[in-house]
Amino acid sequence: MTAPRFTPVADHALLVEFARALDDAAHAAVLRLDAALTAAPCPGIREWVPAFVNLLVEFDPAVTDHATVEAQVTGLLDQAAAPDHTPVTHEVGVCYEAPFARDLAAVAEKTGLSQDAVIAAHLAGDYRVYLYGFAPGYAYMAGVPPELRLDRKTAPVRGIAAGSVIVAGAQCLITTLTMPTGWWILGRSPVKVLTGDEDRPFLFGVGDRVRFRRLSLAEFEAENGASHG
Amino acid sequence: MAEAVFRVVQAGPLVSVQDGGRPGMMRFGVPASGGMDRKALALANLALGRPEGSPVIEVSLGGLTLECLSGRVSLAVTGGAFLVETGVVGAGVVGAGGRKTGSWQVLTIEAGERLVIRRGHWGAWAYLAFAGTLQAPRWLGSAATLASSNLGGGVLKAGQDWVVAAAEVVPPRDLPRPVSARPRHSLHVVMGPQAHCFAPEALEAFAAGPWVLTPQGDRMGVRLKGPALALGDALSIPSEPIVRGSVQVAGDGVPVVLLADHQTTGGYPKIATVLDDDLDAFAQLRPGDGVAFTPISAEEAAALGRFRAERWAEYKARMRERMGEAVG
Numbered sequence: 001m002t003a004p005r006f007t008p009v010a011d012h013a014l015l016v017e018f019a020r021a022l023d024d025a026a027h028a029a030v031l032r033l034d035a036a037l038t039a040a041p042c043p044g045i046r047e048w049v050p051a052f053v054n055l056l057v058e059f060d061p062a063v064t065d066h067a068t069v070e071a072q073v074t075g076l077l078d079q080a081a082a083p084d085h086t087p088v089t090h091e092v093g094v095c096y097e098a099p100f101a102r103d104l105a106a107v108a109e110k111t112g113l114s115q116d117a118v119i120a121a122h123l124a125g126d127y128r129v130y131l132y133g134f135a136p137g138y139a140y141m142a143g144v145p146p147e148l149r150l151d152r153k154t155a156p157v158r159g160i161a162a163g164s165v166i167v168a169g170a171q172c173l174i175t176t177l178t179m180p181t182g183w184w185i186l187g188r189s190p191v192k193v194l195t196g197d198e199d200r201p202f203l204f205g206v207g208d209r210v211r212f213r214r215l216s217l218a219e220f221e222a223e224n225g226a227s228h229g
Numbered sequence: 230m231a232e233a234v235f236r237v238v239q240a241g242p243l244v245s246v247q248d249g250g251r252p253g254m255m256r257f258g259v260p261a262s263g264g265m266d267r268k269a270l271a272l273a274n275l276a277l278g279r280p281e282g283s284p285v286i287e288v289s290l291g292g293l294t295l296e297c298l299s300g301r302v303s304l305a306v307t308g309g310a311f312l313v314e315t316g317v318v319g320a321g322v323v324g325a326g327g328r329k330t331g332s333w334q335v336l337t338i339e340a341g342e343r344l345v346i347r348r349g350h351w352g353a354w355a356y357l358a359f360a361g362t363l364q365a366p367r368w369l370g371s372a373a374t375l376a377s378s379n380l381g382g383g384v385l386k387a388g389q390d391w392v393v394a395a396a397e398v399v400p401p402r403d404l405p406r407p408v409s410a411r412p413r414h415s416l417h418v419v420m421g422p423q424a425h426c427f428a429p430e431a432l433e434a435f436a437a438g439p440w441v442l443t444p445q446g447d448r449m450g451v452r453l454k455g456p457a458l459a460l461g462d463a464l465s466i467p468s469e470p471i472v473r474g475s476v477q478v479a480g481d482g483v484p485v486v487l488l489a490d491h492q493t494t495g496g497y498p499k500i501a502t503v504l505d506d507d508l509d510a511f512a513q514l515r516p517g518d519g520v521a522f523t524p525i526s527a528e529e530a531a532a533l534g535r536f537r538a539e540r541w542a543e544y545k546a547r548m549r550e551r552m553g554e555a556v557g
Binding site for chain 1: 282377418421494502506542
């Protein structure tokens with residue numbers, strides 16, 4: 001791995017970039033640095049945020065500065081810290097039935113597949129959680145099969161319900177809030193990524209794998225009722 | 230323990246419970262939230278001898294009217310120059326004998342009285358702290374409301390009742406309003422982290438301005454109006470972390486300054502990032518107000534950030550001392 005690029009962000013953060021385009025080796029370097037910072041946080045660092053190919057270190061400007069943090073991060077790059085999370089595989093139910101699958105027909109038309117083939121392709125994907133981003137519990141997963149990869153819509157659609165299973169390009173995520181999205185809505189999951197459990201408030205860990213399982217409307221209602229306690 | 234109960238008679242949009250926020254959760258997609266003007270929030274609490282990050286009510290330009298149903302409690306109002314009225318329920322907003330004052334006051338309200346906070350000459354946010362504990366739902370250890378989700382203490386709606394536990398009464402007084410609390414029209418920025426995505430003319434246009442706040446603003450961020458900022462060939466980057474103060478430019482060439490409830494990652498390039506200390510007073514600007522950006526080096530930013538942080542710590546220490554004199 002080549003040395004990362006360091007860019008100051010205002011008076012209180014440093015961006016550590018391992019690449020400027022999507023790259024698995026760069027993501028692995030991000031996760032190694034994340035683990036190294038967790039094992040040995042530098043003085044004055046308030047928070048650090050791993051993303052696809054870079055990691056942001058946020059610090060207290062009264063305690064430290066960009067140059068000091070850069071030197072400390074550089075010192076951590078060669079250290080092989082064990083990740084603090086062992087990836088697990090989650091089985092997640094999705095209901096692709098009409099009330100929840102508002103874009104299924106459009107995706108079928110754009111990909112030239114039948115609606116059943118779109119569902120089968122989505123179920124066949126091997127998904128991995130890369131990061132949480134955008135909004136609480138929005139776990140960005142990659143692994144959408146090539147035949148299902150579509151550009152985002154030209155304009156976002158408002159008021160898409162929480163629990164929607166949405167795709168764009170190679171990415172898939174399960175929404176946790178009612179929000180606008182320009183991604184394609186394939187179905188609805190009863191799974192709660194915001195668990196409501198104070199000890200473990202977010203369902204997925206970075207690096208976890210996800211397999212989707214098809215639910216009938218009745219199965220969705222039953223699981224949805226159960227997950228609402 | 231004495232408690233006071235308030236009913237929300239009227240609440241403008243974006244009136245919500247806020248506190249010191251929930252920093253440290255960006256890796257789960259959760260921004261820190263907290264006050265748009267964190268300093269005014271802290272000073273409202275300190276004026277009552279409360280921990281600086283205690284839950285308060287953040288009042289927008291839409292204003293707030295509360296009616297005290299039972300009990301008696303003192304409160305502090307800080308933030309922008311809002312109008313504050315109290316009095317018994319009667320004709321008009323408050324009845325005859327009502328008191329009209331402004332923000333940066335400590336006063337007391339009791340059962341049968343109303344408290345009206347509404348927009349004044351300047352400022353966009355006011356903070357209402359109680360001499361007691363505002364009973365508000367917490368999420369991930371904080372009562373700060375993430376407005377887009379209503380997670381946390383929540384957005385205030387007419388008809389709701391809110392309880393202040395362990396309610397106390399302290400003498401009324403004027404609060405000193407720090408000069409730094411005035412709306413700030415000139416912001417220090419460090420260019421980047423994606424300055425390389427912009428043509429040199431765009432970087433010059435950003436620094437030259439002029440910029441005006443548009444009405445398209447909320448707790449997530451505010452869109453500015455000014456010269457178009459042409460992007461180079463890199464229209465989007467792999468989604469990367471955002472901080473409060475990031476100036477993000479979408480494909481339309483329009484900059485957005487991201488604020489308390491910002492999305493935690495984004496795929497649009499950031500032309501510059503505002504110094505953290507400038508953001509509280511920036512948040513007190515209103516739509517139509519002008520703003521200018523002064524680029525400084527990262528080294529200058531670090532020195533200025535440290536100087537401002539030390540000065541703010543000293544100011545808070547003096548407030549705590551005065552508080553000791555006022556009620557101790």
